[in-house]
Amino acid sequence: xxxxxxxxxxxxxxxxxxxxxxxxxxxxxxxxxxxxxxxxxxxxxxxxxxxxxxxxxxxxxxxxxxxxxxxxxxxxxxxxxxxxxxxxxxxxxxxxxxxxxxxxxxxxxxxxxxxxxxxxxxxxxxxxxxxxxxxxxxxxxxxxxxxxxxxxxxxxxxxxxxxxxxxxxxxxxxxxxxxxxxxxxxxxxxxxxxxxxxxxxxxxxxxxxxxxxxxxxxxxxxxxxxxxxxxxxxxxxxxxxxxxxxxxxxxxxxxxxxxxxxxxxxxxxxxxxxxxxxxxxxxxxxxxxxxxxxxxxxxxxxxxxxxxxxxxxxxxxxxxxxxxxxxxxxxxxxxxxxxxxxxxxxxxxxxxxxxxxxxxxxxxxxxxxxxxxxxxxxxxxxxx
Amino acid sequence: xxxxxxxxxxxxxxxxxxxxxxxxxxxxxxxxxxxxxxxxxxxxxxxxxxxxxxxxxxxxxxxxxxxxxxxxxxxxxxxxxxxxxxxxxxxxxxxxxxxxxxxxxxxxxxxxxxxxxxxxxxxxxxxxxxxxxxxxxxxxxxxxxxxxxxxxxxxxxxxxxxxxxxxxxxxxxxxxxxxxxxxxxxxxxxxxxxxxxxxxxxxxxxxxxxxxxxxxxxxxxxxxxxxxxxxxxxxxxxxxxxxxxxxxxxxxxxxxxxxxxxxxxxxxxxxxxxxxxxxxxxxxxxxxxxxxxxxxxxxxxxxxxxxxxxxxxxxxxxxxxxxxxxxxxxxxxxxxxxxxxxxxxxxxxxxxxxxxxxxxxxxxxxxxxxxxxxxxxxxxxxxx
Numbered sequence: 001x002x003x004x005x006x007x008x009x010x011x012x013x014x015x016x017x018x019x020x021x022x023x024x025x026x027x028x029x030x031x032x033x034x035x036x037x038x039x040x041x042x043x044x045x046x047x048x049x050x051x052x053x054x055x056x057x058x059x060x061x062x063x064x065x066x067x068x069x070x071x072x073x074x075x076x077x078x079x080x081x082x083x084x085x086x087x088x089x090x091x092x093x094x095x096x097x098x099x100x101x102x103x104x105x106x107x108x109x110x111x112x113x114x115x116x117x118x119x120x121x122x123x124x125x126x127x128x129x130x131x132x133x134x135x136x137x138x139x140x141x142x143x144x145x146x147x148x149x150x151x152x153x154x155x156x157x158x159x160x161x162x163x164x165x166x167x168x169x170x171x172x173x174x175x176x177x178x179x180x181x182x183x184x185x186x187x188x189x190x191x192x193x194x195x196x197x198x199x200x201x202x203x204x205x206x207x208x209x210x211x212x213x214x215x216x217x218x219x220x221x222x223x224x225x226x227x228x229x230x231x232x233x234x235x236x237x238x239x240x241x242x243x244x245x246x247x248x249x250x251x252x253x254x255x256x257x258x259x260x261x262x263x264x265x266x267x268x269x270x271x272x273x274x275x276x277x278x279x280x281x282x283x284x285x286x287x288x289x290x291x292x293x294x295x296x297x298x299x300x301x302x303x304x305x306x307x308x309x310x311x312x313x314x315x316x317x318x319x320x321x322x323x324x325x326x327x328x329x330x331x332x333x334x335x336x337x338x339x340x341x342x343x344x345x346x347x348x349x350x351x352x353x354x355x356x357x358x359x360x361x362x363x364x365x366x367x368x369x370x371x372x373x374x375x376x377x378x379x380x381x382x383x384x
Numbered sequence: 385x386x387x388x389x390x391x392x393x394x395x396x397x398x399x400x401x402x403x404x405x406x407x408x409x410x411x412x413x414x415x416x417x418x419x420x421x422x423x424x425x426x427x428x429x430x431x432x433x434x435x436x437x438x439x440x441x442x443x444x445x446x447x448x449x450x451x452x453x454x455x456x457x458x459x460x461x462x463x464x465x466x467x468x469x470x471x472x473x474x475x476x477x478x479x480x481x482x483x484x485x486x487x488x489x490x491x492x493x494x495x496x497x498x499x500x501x502x503x504x505x506x507x508x509x510x511x512x513x514x515x516x517x518x519x520x521x522x523x524x525x526x527x528x529x530x531x532x533x534x535x536x537x538x539x540x541x542x543x544x545x546x547x548x549x550x551x552x553x554x555x556x557x558x559x560x561x562x563x564x565x566x567x568x569x570x571x572x573x574x575x576x577x578x579x580x581x582x583x584x585x586x587x588x589x590x591x592x593x594x595x596x597x598x599x600x601x602x603x604x605x606x607x608x609x610x611x612x613x614x615x616x617x618x619x620x621x622x623x624x625x626x627x628x629x630x631x632x633x634x635x636x637x638x639x640x641x642x643x644x645x646x647x648x649x650x651x652x653x654x655x656x657x658x659x660x661x662x663x664x665x666x667x668x669x670x671x672x673x674x675x676x677x678x679x680x681x682x683x684x685x686x687x688x689x690x691x692x693x694x695x696x697x698x699x700x701x702x703x704x705x706x707x708x709x710x711x712x713x714x715x716x717x718x719x720x721x722x723x724x725x726x727x728x729x730x731x732x733x734x735x736x737x738x739x740x741x742x743x744x745x746x747x748x749x750x751x752x753x754x755x756x757x758x759x760x761x762x763x764x765x766x767x768x
Contacts, residue, residue: 061513097482
């Protein structure tokens with residue numbers, strides 16, 4: 001495969017952005033990524049837009065062509081990609097494939113979601129589109145419920161505690177307090193998390209990432225273009241799938257798709273977990289950061305709770321994870337998250353993070369769709 | 385780029401399939417494509433699923449992972465692609481890119497849509513997600529209305545007649561009468577079309593493709609795999625974009641994205657329109673077949689109506705087009721159509737069409753999204 005790099009990143013403020021439409025958000029993120037890359041819009045040869053449910057959230061399908069037009073990029077090819085909350089990372093993967101194929105040299109991968117125009121109950125229903133309609137939605141399951149089932153199973157099998165779950169949110173908010181793009185850029189205490197209202201036992205309100213509007217974009221380029229810019233090299237892009245319905249999985253205490261994608265990603269990058277300096281993982285619910293650090297091999301299976309509680313995921317710890325706040329503090333505009341994660345790794349590897357890990361040379365991002373039917377693992381390497 | 389071929393095709397019956405779910409349809413098409421290719425499911429390395437609005441039509445996002453699971457393909461990467469009614473062709477394009485990149489050797493591209501569970505008014509609203517919500521849907525425009533505007537403009541500029549529009553439907557039904565997979569496999573007369581109820585002047589009911597359930601799948605493989613099977617070679621895969629809103633376009637009497645994609649496709653395939661033996665084009669409304677034969681260079685701009693009226697698009701004519709019935713007779717499950725078109729070209733080039741064009745060596749497919757904000761042109765070549 002050709003050498004390929006990320007050469008620019010842009011992100012809108014994440015939050016309840018009632019003054020901005022989906023179109024506005026996509027255009028703003030794309031324009032910021034172009035500016036960061038120093039490339040002219042005319043250089044972009046194709047566009048991929050990750051978005052989970054723009055039709056249900058905003059009535060608008062066909063979002064990639066719309067974003068291309070708003071950015072002045074048409075008539076370039078523009079395709080939306082979707083794999084629930086992993087939609088962003090799938091857009092990145094297709095952008096990398098498009099460059100790897102030799103068909104294109106410079107491609108934009110954008111992620112966007114405008115979620116707060118719906119009532120919370122409607123948004124919860126729309127999000128449940130990422131689960132199995134016939135077997136899960138039909139019996140009243142929602143995503144807090146699905147992740148609560150996984151959390152309970154993990155607690156029962158490994159002794160993971162509520163305090164460990166809560167600690168995920170505390171650390172991510174500590175990181176996010178420094179992130180001006182975050183929806184909730186402030187610290188929270190362990191007591192606040194553990195006394196917050198119960199949503200789906202054992203998950204409390206502050207175990208859950210919020211409903212968010214936002215967009216993010218990265219620009220991907222071939223080696224000859226990238227080496228003249230500010231690159232972080234794509235060392236691997238892997239994706240795996242599993243059954244959409246949780247009950248069909250071999251295990252409830254791990255996300256097998258994440259384990260498969262991580263294993264392949266390390267093989268492709270010729271690395272192990274030891275070689276990773278910084279990580280972005282999918283803490284849609286606190287339990288999922290614990291499952292993530294296990295899937296990425298940062299600690300043995302079942303030890304994720306202890307790993308978090310030992311501050312190993314904090315900046316300054318063994319594996320700084322979600323250093324800019326994670327989905328919990330930054331917010332989770334579902335289609336944008338996978339791109340935002342890759343962008344935040346890019347900022348770390350180019351020494352520009354709001355919470356810089358000194359000397360970070362290699363970073364990993366794990367974006368998860370649904371309750372784990374899709375997982376994307378991306379490894380980037382700094383310009384060493 | 386590596387040499388890549390289509391090596392298998394499967395299609396469900398298209399129609400009002402109340403006894404089959406979206407999951408059933410996707411699995412059936414995928415299984416039929418595997419059978420046609422003679423490949424074992426274990427050989428499939430990645431899956432792309434084109435679907436426009438499964439969330440709005442059936443509540444179900446995350447369809448690619450679901451289809452992969454139902455076909456027994458997980459944990460392979462599975463991504464949904466969307467570009468409105470061109471979603472199918474975008475899935476094909478990503479499958480080709482995935483093989484071209486060297487990352488995969490055998491990839492399935494599937495298209496599926498389950499539309500008839502909604503009331504017609506709800507389906508019309510969902511389909512309008514392919515238009516601009518703020519500038520078109522907001523003023524009450526629907527897709528029959530958008531294409532009617534284009535038809536009126538074409539009539540005013542070039543003298544295209546209602547009878548020419550109606551002839552598109554008559555010829556496509558004549559072709560489709562031989563297609564056992566078609567939703568409406570019967571002939572219709574010019575008088576029936578011209579006396580059918582007006583939907584959006586000048587488009588009558590029988591100028592409009594129907595609302596349909598259905599799925600189709602093709603298997604794409606690298607040269608070393610394909611040459612042992614029954615291949616039709618991918619000579620080009622091009623895609624272009626334009627503004628989603630019709631009023632923003634430079635012209636209403638051509639679909640510029642289709643013209644751009646066709647020009648690039650002919651360049652990539654080192655062919656001109658003269659070299660094409662058979663075509664599948666996007667007759668979502670009769671006017672769009674006229675715009676299509678102009679965009680593909682089968683006749684000069686403005687002469688599409690006369691070209692159709694002269695029977696040039698009929699089997700036995702100069703450029704046999706929509707030889708299996710087109711969207712009008714076969715039906716238009718939106719995400720499936722682009723794959724069905726490519727599959728029908730594949731059948732022609734392997735001598736197995738229900739309405740075989742003798743000696744067909746090269747075929748072209750044009751899949752259009754929305755009112756023309758996306759266009760995909762694919763050229764396949766027989767095993768000569």
